[in-house]
Amino acid sequence: MEKLQLYIEVHQLKKQGFKVAAISYLEFIEEILSFELKRREEKNREKRLKKAKFPYYKTLDEFNISEQHSLSTRQIEQLKKLNWLDQQYNLILLGPPGVGKTHIAIGLGLEAVHIGYKVSFNTMGELINILKTQEYLRKSQLQLKAIKEADLVIIDYLMYMAMDQREANLFFHLINDLYERSSIILTSNKGPEQWGELMGDMGITTAILDRLLHRVEVIHLNGESYRIKNRSTIF
Structure with a gap:
């Protein structure tokens, strides 16, 4: 399951223009971690927004x-x-x-x-x-x-x-x-x-x-x- 998730993330990174072969392994891992952290934060933000129960969205x-x-x-x-x-x-x-x-x-x-x-x-x-x-x-x-x-x-x-x-x-x-x-x-x-x-x-x-x-x-x-x-x- 973890390998499948990693494959999906690599594929997504490739679609975003990351040239995996052109960067070092450590840089690649850093990109993976950065991508994962951003995705988790976005999901957490969406959860917080839903739980807040604002009647409408006005900034x-x-x-x-x-x-x-x-x-x-x-x-x-x-x-x-x-x-x-x-x-x-x-x-x-x-x-x-x-x-x-x-x-x-x-x-x-x-x-x-x-x-x-x-x-x-x-x-x-x-x-x-x-x-x-x-x-x-x-x-x-x-x-x-x-x-x-x-x-x-x-x-x-x-x-x-x-x-x-x-x-x-x-x-x-x-x-x-x-x-x-x-x-x-x-x-x-x-x-x-x-x-x-x-x-x-x-x-x-x-x-x-x-x-x-x-x-x-x-x-x-x-x-x-x-x-x-x-x-x-x-x-």
């Missing part, structure tokens, strides 16, 4: 910075370096619908996947459903395990709707598990000062904020909704 290069005056090109480039991810910093992206919060979150997630980080993307509604059903659904247990193992956890549409006390308590325990182990990106149209009203329990809210805001960068986005501004018409 930071596709983000129209000219329409978002509250964020500069320099800041975007700084975020792309992902130094904050190594330090378990969190990002909170605030602003009205349609200003690019989710696009930026996905773009950063794609950058992280590309260089080897494990990423998990969920909307707040999906996350609450996972937390509420993980006691009896195997699928939810596996999803929660993947979230807790991720280097970067993205939670979209945070606080778009109120939580009951059980949901708030489950969310706190997740944030506590992720604290200082993973970085979190949150997108929301409501600032942290409003979260207490939606959770209905100031004690839990304070405990969540204490962990989220320990190391955090809060980015306020504004402007007209990109979706409304660029909406299609039937006429």
